[in-house]
Amino acid sequence: MKQEIIQIIKDLRPEFDFSQEVNFIEEGMLDSFDLVSLVTDLESKFGVVIDGMDIVPENFSSLDAIEALVNKSKK
Amino acid sequence: MDLLFKDKKITGILTVLPKKVVKFEDEIENYSFSPAKSMKLKLAMGYKEHRIAEEGQTSLDFCEAGLTYLFENNLLNKGEIDALLFVSQSPDFFVPPTSNLIHGHLDMKHDMICMDINQGCAGFELGLIQAFLLLEQPQIKKVVLLNADILSPKVSARDRNSNPLIGDAASVTIVEKSSTPNTIHANIKMDGTGALAINIPAGGFRMPSSEETAEMLEDEAGNFRSKDNLVMQGDAVFNFVQREVPPMIEHLFEQASITKDDVDWYMFHQPNKFMLNKLADKLDVPREKMPSNIVENFGNASGVTVPTNISYNLGDELVNGSKKLCMAGFGVGLTWASIYMEVGNLSFNKIIEF
Numbered sequence: 293m294k295q296e297i298i299q300i301i302k303d304l305r306p307e308f309d310f311s312q313e314v315n316f317i318e319e320g321m322l323d324s325f326d327l328v329s330l331v332t333d334l335e336s337k338f339g340v341v342i343d344g345m346d347i348v349p350e351n352f353s354s355l356d357a358i359e360a361l362v363n364k365s366k367k
Numbered sequence: 368m369d370l371l372f373k374d375k376k377i378t379g380i381l382t383v384l385p386k387k388v389v390k391f392e393d394e395i396e397n398y399s400f401s402p403a404k405s406m407k408l409k410l411a412m413g414y415k416e417h418r419i420a421e422e423g424q425t426s427l428d429f430c431e432a433g434l435t436y437l438f439e440n441n442l443l444n445k446g447e448i449d450a451l452l453f454v455s456q457s458p459d460f461f462v463p464p465t466s467n468l469i470h471g472h473l474d475m476k477h478d479m480i481c482m483d484i485n486q487g488c489a490g491f492e493l494g495l496i497q498a499f500l501l502l503e504q505p506q507i508k509k510v511v512l513l514n515a516d517i518l519s520p521k522v523s524a525r526d527r528n529s530n531p532l533i534g535d536a537a538s539v540t541i542v543e544k545s546s547t548p549n550t551i552h553a554n555i556k557m558d559g560t561g562a563l564a565i566n567i568p569a570g571g572f573r574m575p576s577s578e579e580t581a582e583m584l585e586d587e588a589g590n591f592r593s594k595d596n597l598v599m600q601g602d603a604v605f606n607f608v609q610r611e612v613p614p615m616i617e618h619l620f621e622q623a624s625i626t627k628d629d630v631d632w633y634m635f636h637q638p639n640k641f642m643l644n645k646l647a648d649k650l651d652v653p654r655e656k657m658p659s660n661i662v663e664n665f666g667n668a669s670g671v672t673v674p675t676n677i678s679y680n681l682g683d684e685l686v687n688g689s690k691k692l693c694m695a696g697f698g699v700g701l702t703w704a705s706i707y708m709e710v711g712n713l714s715f716n717k718i719i720e721f
Contacts, residue, residue: 304404323588324602325400325527328641329407344609344645349602 293338297358300333301326310355317349327352334358340365369622370553372499376545379442379714380685382678383433383537384665385420386720391531398527399589412532413640413659417666419519420535424721426457426515427465429537432721434473434511437539442715445473449507450480452497454490454670455515456699458483466513480507487565488636488698489555490514490670491538492706495694496553498542512540516669521567523583523592528601532639534666538674541714552623554615555704564603565699569594608642608697613649615705616695623707630707631690632681633657636697637672670696677710678718685716 301310301322308321316322322330330352331342342365351361391414395405408414420429430453437443453466460468466481480501486493491514498510515537522533569580580594592598620626633656637643643659650657658680661672668675673694677685684690689711697703 304407324605325404325408328411329404332407332411332641341648344605344642344649347609347645348606 293359293362294355296337297334297355297362300337301330301358304329304333313354315353317353322352330358334362338362338366368555369618370496370555371622372551372553374545374548375499375502375551376543376547376549377495377540377708377710377713378543379437379539379541380674380678380716381433381437381442381539382671382675382718383429383436383539383721384675384718385418385424385429385535387419387421388416389419390416394524394531397525397530400527411641413637413663414531415663417532417534418536418668419533419666420517422520424517425459426453426455426517426537427459427468429517429535429721430465430469430513430515430539431472433513433537433539433719434469436719437715438473443511443541445475447509448475448479448511450482450498450501450510451475451513452482452484452494452510453513453515454484454486454494455513456485456487456669457515457517457521469513486699486702487516487669488638488672489696489700489702489704491540491636491673492553492555492694492696492704493702494670495540495542495706496555496704499551499553502542502544508544510542512542514538514540514670514674516671518597518669521595521597523590523596525583525591526596527590528588529597529599532662532667533597534662534668534672536665536668536671536675538671538678540674549709551706551708552619553704553706554619554622555702556611556615558607558701561603561607561701564600564607564701565597567595567597604638604698605642607701608638608703609645609649611703612646612695612697615703616650616693619693619705619707625707627652629691630656630693633693633695634673634676634681635695636670637662637676638667638698669699675718678716682716685711685713688712
C-alpha cells in the first residue's frame with residue numbers, strides 16, 4: 293500500500309521526495325488543498341470513505357500516518 | 368438551543384442572481400495552483416463558475432429587484448407585508464438599516480416592522496427562526512425574509528481560499544401563518560470564541576479603513592489580501608463543520624422523532640463541494656439527497672445558498688407538491704443551525720437574474 297500512496301502524492305506534488313523521513317505538513321510538502329485532492333484520490337484508489345473528522349494535518353504528516361488513516365477508514 | 372414552532376409556513380421563494388458569470392479557468396493565473404492541481408480541485412471543491420455582481424451593485428439593489436418583480440407579477444401584495452427582515456453582511460450603510468431604505472424606496476406602509484440582522488452562512492435559518500417568532504404576534508400575518516450578500520468586492524482576487532468560491536446573490540422568502548396545523552423543529556448554536564475564523568478585519572469602528580489597511584500582504588500560503596478583505600481560516604472552519612454539524616442534525620432527528628430516511632431533501636449551506644460530500648458521508652445520507660451543485664454553478668453567497676439550492680434544485684417540485692426538508696447553515700459567527708419542516712405548494716419558487 294505504501295508504494296501506491298507514494299505514487300499518489302508524487303503525482304500531486306512531483307517536486308518533493310516523499311521517501312524522506314520528514315513531516316510532510318511542517319515541511320510545506322502538502323498544504324490543505326493537497327489534502328482535499330489526496331483524500332479524493334485515496335478514497336478512489338482504496339475504496340474507502342475517510343471521515344471528515346480525520347482530515348487533520350497529523351493524519352497526513354508521514355507515509356505511516358497516511359497508511360494508518362486508510363486502514364482505519366476501511367473499518 | 369432547541370426550538371419548536373407551530374402553524375407557520377413558507378409560501379414562496381425567489382432567488383435573484385447577478386447576470387455576470389465568472390469562470391474558474393479565467394482566474395487560475397491569480398492563484399499559485401499548478402494546472403493539474405487546478406483541475407483536481409475544480410472537481411473536488413466545485414470550482415467551476417460563480418456569479419458576481421457588477422461594480423456598484425449592492426445587496427439592497429438585488430433585494431429591491433426581487434421585491435419589484437414579485438409586486439409587478441402580482442405574486443406579493445405590498446400592503447400585506449407586516450415585517451421586512453434583511454439578513455446580510457453587506458449593508459449599504461452602517462446607519463440607517465438597509466431594510467428601512469428598502470421600505471422607503473418601495474413606498475411600503477408605516478404600520479410594520481423593518482429589521483436588519485447581521486448574519487452569514489446560517490442567515491437563512493436564523494432569518495426563518497426570527498420570522499416564525501414574529502408570526503407569534505396576532506397582528507403579524509406575513510413576513511418577508513430577505514437574505515442577501517454581495518461580498519465579492521471584499522474578496523481579494525489573489526486569495527485562493529475564498530475567491531474561487533465567492534458568489535453574490537439575494538433571495539426573497541415569504542413566511543406566513545398556516546391555517547393547516549403543522550410543527551417545525553429547529554435548533555441553533557453559537558460559539559463566539561471562533562468569531563474571527565471568518566472576518567473582515569478593517570472597515571468597522573474597531574479598525575477603520577485607511578491606506579494602511581488597504582496594503583496587500585502575502586500570507587504563508589501565498590495568498591495576497593489586505594485588511595479590508597475577507598479572510599477565512601479554511602482549515603479551522605472545515606474542522607468546526609465536521610465536528611459540530613453531524614451531531615446537530617442527529618439531534619434534530621431526535622427532536623422531531625424522525626430518522627434520516629424521513630427527510631426528502633437535505634438542503635444545506637454550500638461552502639464547497641468537498642465539505643458537503645463529507646457531511647453526507649458522515650450522516651450516511653446519499654450524496655444525491657444533499658445537493659452540492661450550487662457552489663459550482665453560482666458560488667457561495669453565504670446565507671443565500673440554501674434558498675438558491677431550493678429554487679434551483681426543487682423549483683416546480685415545491686410548487687406542485689410538498690417535501691420534507693432538513694435545512695442547515697453553518698459558518699460565520701461561529702453559528703450553526705438546522706430546521707426540519709415540510710415545504711410545498713408554494714406560490715413561486717424560481718430564480719431570476721438582475
